Amino acid sequence: MTREDAQGLDLADPLARFRDAFDLPSGVIYLDGNSLGPPPLSAHERLERVSRREWGEGLVRSWNSAHWIEAPQRVGGKIARLIGAQANEVAVADATSVNLFKLAAGALSLRPGRTTILSETGNFPTDLYALQGLVALLGDRARLKTVAPEDLVAAIDADTAVVVLTHIHYKSARRWDLPALTAAAHAKGALMLWDLCHTAGAVAVDLNAAQADLAVGCGYKYLNGGPGAPAFLFVAECHQAAIVSPLWGWMGHAEPFAFEDGYRPASDIRGLITGTPPILGLAALEAGLDLQLEADPALVEAKGLALANLFIARVEAAAADPALGLAGPRDAAARGLHVSFTHPEGYAIVQAMMARGIVGDFRAPDIARFGFSPLFLSYAEVWDAARALADILAARAWDRPEFRVRAAVT
């Protein structure tokens, strides 16, 4: 494909109009929307309004008059439309790590007598840490078992309470077959808890069609909710009355403003909420969601995969460095919207790309990772980024001391 071909794809791209809805600096090709999505212009306006009018003028009255108190469920209901859930099955709260902890504990409460939480080795670290923390707290009542992905289905047994998997792997972009794995867990009487951090806003999933039980995901990646945006949690309606949250707080109480001494959980999705909702974060996230919901999810996924495929093909055609390897599956149906290349100088390569205005990220020990957010990237940009990567490899332009200085966040 030539650059003119890429420009031709942009002219025919039904999602091209979304680019102007984002506040992106000129001269930057942003291939890291899978780590922190850029601000929608509407998020600036929304934050300004919430801060000045709702907070500044409305003050505490805005919990009612500006509908702050309903925001976790209202915004959750918008996420529900992206993941094939009912509006009453999703709430926005806390960080993904906290939600994973709550729902894994909740899964144990739904499967009394079973003690195993099953996950895969190499899962996103915070997921494993949250589960390790949970089993440390529960002593003999729970254990965490991690196995290689190829051994996972066979490892589900009669003691498995819940299988915890990340739908799209943060490094390799490998995509689990969500309906098949959910069915495999159910066949052994276990529940399925999905982490949708690299899925929501990127790849279409239908949790209800798969009869998924539980899910979590974050708001600041493809949903463009802003740095530290609150995360979401999904609990299938059939589990909501019985699931027990391990973190009790007034916002999960059936009647928070009855101010009773004893905890009495709400029997709906609110039972999984603990404390006061982060209204500023919710406001920015809602702006990102309102934009996302204007786009057809099938087109979003198709364009993201096409961009990723274009990048892989162009890099492999132009780069003659034998040390460069594609991490994860080549087949688009088996991957998400980011592309990772392994290279022993991965960190320096990412820095050399940044020096040319192309932003990706690095995942230790050797992964240069590039994300292809479909709403604001063009085919021509991806063509240019692939060209730059190939040039950097050919000229060993990464081989400079300043590109080896590690920042705190990679």
Ligand SMILES: *Cc1c(COP(=O)(O)O)cnc(C)c1O
């Ligand atoms: C980004 C990401 C997280 C983030 O967790 P936070 O608690 O929101 O920081 C968790 N899991 C996966 C798989 C991720 O990709």
